[in-house]
Amino acid sequence: MTAVTVESVSWRIGAVPIVDDVTLELAAGEFMALIGPNGAGKTSLFNLISGLRRPSSGRILLGGGDVTGLAPYRRARLGLGRTFQTSAVFGSLTVAENVALAVQARRGGAARAWRRRSDRQVTARAGEILSEVRLSPRASATAGSLAHGEKRKLEIALLLAAEPNVLLLDEPMAGVSAEEVPALVAVIRDLAGGSGRSVLMVEHHMDVVLDVADRIAVLHHGALLACDTPGAVMADPFVQEAYLGESL
Numbered sequence: 001m002t003a004v005t006v007e008s009v010s011w012r013i014g015a016v017p018i019v020d021d022v023t024l025e026l027a028a029g030e031f032m033a034l035i036g037p038n039g040a041g042k043t044s045l046f047n048l049i050s051g052l053r054r055p056s057s058g059r060i061l062l063g064g065g066d067v068t069g070l071a072p073y074r075r076a077r078l079g080l081g082r083t084f085q086t087s088a089v090f091g092s093l094t095v096a097e098n099v100a101l102a103v104q105a106r107r108g109g110a111a112r113a114w115r116r117r118s119d120r121q122v123t124a125r126a127g128e129i130l131s132e133v134r135l136s137p138r139a140s141a142t143a144g145s146l147a148h149g150e151k152r153k154l155e156i157a158l159l160l161a162a163e164p165n166v167l168l169l170d171e172p173m174a175g176v177s178a179e180e181v182p183a184l185v186a187v188i189r190d191l192a193g194g195s196g197r198s199v200l201m202v203e204h205h206m207d208v209v210l211d212v213a214d215r216i217a218v219l220h221h222g223a224l225l226a227c228d229t230p231g232a233v234m235a236d237p238f239v240q241e242a243y244l245g246e247s248l
């Protein structure tokens with residue numbers, strides 16, 4: 001089953017192709033990394049998938065359904081979650097309160113009946129999510145007091161509260177200290193897979209990419225240069241040639 005299909009998608013500004021005829025499929029449960037040098041079009045492709053931009057041509061499908069014309073919030077309702085570099089965390093509330101609010105917001109919006117149900121269910125779900133992102137020991141800390149890596153985990157927790165089946169992660173390691181990277185990688189690695197959740201992640205740290213990705217998609221000047229297993233991509237002569245002297 002395919003979670004996301006990008007079908008011959010191009011996005012042009014004037015005559016300049018920023019994303020150039022990209023076709024790729026993210027399978028259910030798959031972890032795919034999207035790499036490429038600065039300006040390759042990674043963020044633009046994320047914007048096209050999440051609906052912030054409309055393609056000049058081509059189609060975007062979620063779970064097999066065409067969402068090319070749908071606004072971002074409609075795609076979110078269909079199970080697409082995206083992290084941004086800027087954080088939407090309430091710094092003066094505790095970690096647990098932040099997650100509980102996000103769970104409540106989702107449930108309140110989804111069905112009125114939830115309002116009549118006990119707060120305990122919200123607290124329980126928030127607790128499960130905190131456990132999944134390994135933040136339970138920090139549940140009663142104020143969000144504003146978290147280290148960068150912990151804040152990233154909280155942002156992921158807020159995303160999970162919407163119960164997405166596809167996650168778009170935009171440079172989750174950015175700004176995180178080297179000591180915090182392994183703990184954050186451990187959380188991110190487990191986001192896809194058994195749950196059926198799929199992840200598409202833009203990340204510049206190649207050690208992280210090679211650690212977590214089932215497949216790596218390589219963008220180069222807006223076009224898809226390769227999309228294969230980490231071993232095959234690293235051995236690809238076109239990838240090597242394209243990146244000779246350039247940092248991935």
Ligand SMILES: Nc1ncnc2c1ncn2[C@@H]1O[C@H](COP(=O)(O)OP(=O)(O)OP(=O)(O)O)[C@@H](O)[C@H]1O
Binds near residue numbers: 018038044
């Ligand atoms: N709204 C826009 N108007 C004009 N040019 C744009 C716009 N958005 C993106 N671009 C250009 O498109 C190209 C791709 O940008 P994009 O941010 O998608 O690349 P990226 O691979 O995410 O880069 P980085 O790794 O630096 O984040 C860049 O040359 C950028 O300047």
